[in-house]
Amino acid sequence: MEFEPRIVGFLCNWCAYSGADLAGTSRIQYPPNIRVIRLMCTGALDPIYVLRAFLEGADGILIAGCHPGDCHYLNGNYKARRRVAILKEILKELGLEEDRVWLRWISASEGQRFADTVKEMVEYLKAKGPSPMKNPIL
Amino acid sequence: MARIGVFVCHCGFNIAGVVDVKRVVEEIKKLPDVAFAADYKYMCSEPGQNLIRQAIKEHKLDGVVVAACSPSMHEVTFRKAAASAGVNPYRTEIANIREQVSWPHQNYPEEATLKAIEVIRTIIEKVRYDESLIPLGIPVIKKALVIGGGIAGLTVALDIANAGYPVILVEKGEELGGKVRRLSGLYINFNAPDGFLEEKIKAVMEHPNVTVLTRSEVKEVGGYVGNFIVKVETPSGEKSFDVGAIVVATGFDLYPLQALGEYGGGRYPDVITALEFERMLKDGLKRPSDGKEVKSVAFVQCAGSRDPQRHRPYCSKICCMYIAKQASLFKQKVPDGQALVFYIDIRSQGKKYEEFVQRAIMDYGVLYIRGKVARVYEEGGRVFVRGVDTLSGRPVEAEVDLAVLANAVVASPGTEELAKRLRVATDAFGFFQEAHPKLRPVESLTAGVFIAGAAQFPKDIPETIAQASGAAAKVLGLFAQRELIQEPTVAYVVEELCSGCGLCIEACPYEARALHPWKGIATVNVALCQGCGACAVVCPNKASRVRNFTPLQYLAMVEEIAR
Numbered sequence: 001m002e003f004e005p006r007i008v009g010f011l012c013n014w015c016a017y018s019g020a021d022l023a024g025t026s027r028i029q030y031p032p033n034i035r036v037i038r039l040m041c042t043g044a045l046d047p048i049y050v051l052r053a054f055l056e057g058a059d060g061i062l063i064a065g066c067h068p069g070d071c072h073y074l075n076g077n078y079k080a081r082r083r084v085a086i087l088k089e090i091l092k093e094l095g096l097e098e099d100r101v102w103l104r105w106i107s108a109s110e111g112q113r114f115a116d117t118v119k120e121m122v123e124y125l126k127a128k129g130p131s132p133m134k135n136p137i138l
Numbered sequence: 139m140a141r142i143g144v145f146v147c148h149c150g151f152n153i154a155g156v157v158d159v160k161r162v163v164e165e166i167k168k169l170p171d172v173a174f175a176a177d178y179k180y181m182c183s184e185p186g187q188n189l190i191r192q193a194i195k196e197h198k199l200d201g202v203v204v205a206a207c208s209p210s211m212h213e214v215t216f217r218k219a220a221a222s223a224g225v226n227p228y229r230t231e232i233a234n235i236r237e238q239v240s241w242p243h244q245n246y247p248e249e250a251t252l253k254a255i256e257v258i259r260t261i262i263e264k265v266r267y268d269e270s271l272i273p274l275g276i277p278v279i280k281k282a283l284v285i286g287g288g289i290a291g292l293t294v295a296l297d298i299a300n301a302g303y304p305v306i307l308v309e310k311g312e313e314l315g316g317k318v319r320r321l322s323g324l325y326i327n328f329n330a331p332d333g334f335l336e337e338k339i340k341a342v343m344e345h346p347n348v349t350v351l352t353r354s355e356v357k358e359v360g361g362y363v364g365n366f367i368v369k370v371e372t373p374s375g376e377k378s379f380d381v382g383a384i385v386v387a388t389g390f391d392l393y394p395l396q397a398l399g400e401y402g403g404g405r406y407p408d409v410i411t412a413l414e415f416e417r418m419l420k421d422g423l424k425r426p427s428d429g430k431e432v433k434s435v436a437f438v439q440c441a442g443s444r445d446p447q448r449h450r451p452y453c454s455k456i457c458c459m460y461i462a463k464q465a466s467l468f469k470q471k472v473p474d475g476q477a478l479v480f481y482i483d484i485r486s487q488g489k490k491y492e493e494f495v496q497r498a499i500m501d502y503g504v505l506y507i508r509g510k511v512a513r514v515y516e517e518g519g520r521v522f523v524r525g526v527d528t529l530s531g532r533p534v535e536a537e538v539d540l541a542v543l544a545n546a547v548v549a550s551p552g553t554e555e556l557a558k559r560l561r562v563a564t565d566a567f568g569f570f571q572e573a574h575p576k577l578r579p580v581e582s583l584t585a586g587v588f589i590a591g592a593a594q595f596p597k598d599i600p601e602t603i604a605q606a607s608g609a610a611a612k613v614l615g616l617f618a619q620r621e622l623i624q625e626p627t628v629a630y631v632v633e634e635l636c637s638g639c640g641l642c643i644e645a646c647p648y649e650a651r652a653l654h655p656w657k658g659i660a661t662v663n664v665a666l667c668q669g670c671g672a673c674a675v676v677c678p679n680k681a682s683r684v685r686n687f688t689p690l691q692y693l694a695m696v697e698e699i700a701r
């Protein structure tokens with residue numbers, strides 16, 4: 001059987017989550033590999049959630065929010081951008097694969113962009129194979 | 139142990155056509171804490187909502203998950219339904235299995251069914267730890283601040299005062315009345331504005347509910363809708379006011395003459411702005427350069443407007459009409475004089491506006507030349523206006539005593555600083571930004587701050603007054619509420635965990651946090667908090683949390699779906 005990556009998506013309520021809704025409303029099809037957790041803002045994403053998701057068995061993490069300048073809470077997405085950059089550095093330091101974490105800006109009107117992002121990510125992760133970060137004890 | 143009810147909607151075939159809803163219900167029933175699960179054709183219908191209410195009562199549910207369309211569709215509907223049967227609305231959550239499951243995965247019924255189950259499981263985790271909350275009630279100070287004493291500000295102040303509420307009217311200049319005070323006569327009947335303006339000013343000055351502060355400016359704005367604290371600098375020192383609503387009516391300015399060099403602006407004394415010409419129409423038509431009687435005038439429309447390359451791209455909206463008025467008034471005063479109007483095209487959208495322009499041409503003999511002016515210069519005491527008549531294609535040159543420019547209308551000076559103080563946005567050209575161009579034209583994006591008149595965009599008097607009354611109505615709507623209802627999903631601080639490091643105070647984009655004066659821990663002003671969660675992430679001790687969006691909940695959800 002072909003490997004099906006498991007993606008956890010952290011989407012901000014005002015942009016990316018609405019964009020994902022629009023993809024559905026427009027009947028744009030994308031692979032069912034993503035599971036979504038709604039955040040009010042990407043600025044509310046604690047990197048711990050990402051690490052936990054990897055330990056639990058996620059193969060990839062998509063963090064998506066409003067385009068720069070468009071955050072509903074003024075600057076949450078800038079905070080997220082900084083935080084994700086640091087998270088990736090830490091993963092690299094630990095010898096883990098930082099390219100399994102994707103940060104994307106997707107507006108409420110970009111249903112197609114959301115679907116394309118998921119498609120692209122699924123293909124990328126299929127090529128990469130399962131994440132080695134899954135904790136065997138859990 | 140929680141007692142959670144799960145209600146799976148078919149949405150006709152929208153969900154049930156892809157997701158095996160029966161199987162979903164069977165799987166969900168097996169989960170701990172799920173006391174009840176059922177599916178139904180249309181959950182949002184009256185019978186669907188009844189099913190939820192009944193199940194809540196029969197099975198003593200204390201939490202509800204509705205697996206249906208996106209929360210943006212019916213979260214409110216289902217929270218209301220659950221609340222009416224006794225489940226706290228904040229322990230009622232939506233699992234989005236239509237927009238994010240059945241619709242985008244139409245060809246994968248098996249995967250979609252499994253995904254629906256997982257999505258529901260995560261939302262069950264959230265509900266498990268959801269607190270019962272009650273919406274916050276925030277009191278409203280029923281007093282308004284109006285900034286700017288032009289026709290817009292006067293109208294707003296009077297409307298609010300007449301409804302029985304106190305108003306503070308702050309005007310930067312010496313006198314009330316704004317630009318209208320400087321106009322000679324108004325379209326469409328040439329009447330001088332003095333009568334109605336004086337009447338309005340008198341009504342405002344004498345009104346027991348209005349405090350007028352001239353030569354004053356707003357220096358500081360704190361607080362939030364219903365509870366602003368404003369510091370005003372007045373000639374007799376700084377004064378502080380508590381107000382519930384703020385209306386910005388700071389009007390407009392004209393594009394500087396100096397910036398219109400190609401039209402001789404700022405270079406020749408006999409090239410003037412239309413506002414200066416208004417004064418001449420009142421005080422006498424003498425040339426600024428030599429005091430000679432003005433016998434011929436060339437009016438240049440769109441001076442700086444509709445010129446994206448060099449100046450402003452937008453249409454200043456009021457010029458077509460006031461130029462027709464000024465040209466007609468000039469011909470009334472100097473019947474043997476000559477009035478030429480250079481225009482790109484005439485925009486006369488308003489009741490009886492087109493007829494007014496036609497009268498300028500037919501009754502007053504104003505000569506309209508369709509063409510863009512290329513250059514205005516002065517030679518030997520005469521003003522030359524050069525352009526191309528775009529109807530005939532021929533170059534035209536007019537020799538006149540005076541050129542009047544219809545300078546583009548721009549934002550009033552100081553708008554940028556005031557906008558910052560009010561925490562409201564300005565648009566690309568510096569005007570105050572309305573909350574929505576079509577649907578919310580008198581509100582700003584900051585709750586409790588409204589916009590009236592030319593401060594938003596060029597407007598003539600009827601439009602200004604209409605918007606001013608609209609803004610006043612919005613303020614009165616706010617004042618009609620006993621208290622403002624706010625979402626209770628705001629931040630709080632676990633006192634035992636907080637070390638008082640203050641990181642959260644810096645992180646908060648709404649200045650909702652402060653250090654407690656003697657406890658040395660962070661506090662939250664719930665009326666200002668928007669629940670963004672920025673403080674929760676930066677807190678090194680996990681002491682700052684947003685209600686019903688806690689780390690415990692997120693981690694439980696992550697565990698449920700990452701596996």
Ligand SMILES: Cc1cc2nc3c(=O)[nH]c(=O)nc-3n(C[C@H](O)[C@H](O)[C@H](O)COP(=O)(O)OP(=O)(O)OC[C@H]3O[C@@H](n4cnc5c(N)ncnc54)[C@H](O)[C@@H]3O)c2cc1C
Nearest residue numbers: 286288289290310316317324325388389390591592598599
């Ligand atoms: C040449 C010309 C001719 C016109 N002729 C006509 C006509 O015939 N008919 C017609 O309907 N319209 C006419 N208009 C348009 C008319 O002038 C405007 O519709 C009207 O002035 C808009 O009123 P307002 O109160 O919004 O702004 P303004 O008249 O600009 O008033 C704004 C007020 O706010 C004050 N202010 C500014 N900033 C601050 C601050 N930071 N703090 C405190 N106070 C502040 C200003 O001092 C001013 O008193 C004409 C305009 C021009 C330029």
Ligand code: SF4
Nearest residue numbers: 646667668670671673
């Ligand atoms: S949730 Fe956001 S708005 Fe509220 S206190 Fe925290 S940082 Fe400020």
Ligand code: SF4
Nearest residue numbers: 636637639640642677
């Ligand atoms: S960041 Fe946390 S510990 Fe520091 S002051 Fe804020 S709530 Fe207290």
Ligand code: FES
Nearest residue numbers: 012041065066072
């Ligand atoms: S609200 Fe979308 S990123 Fe902040």
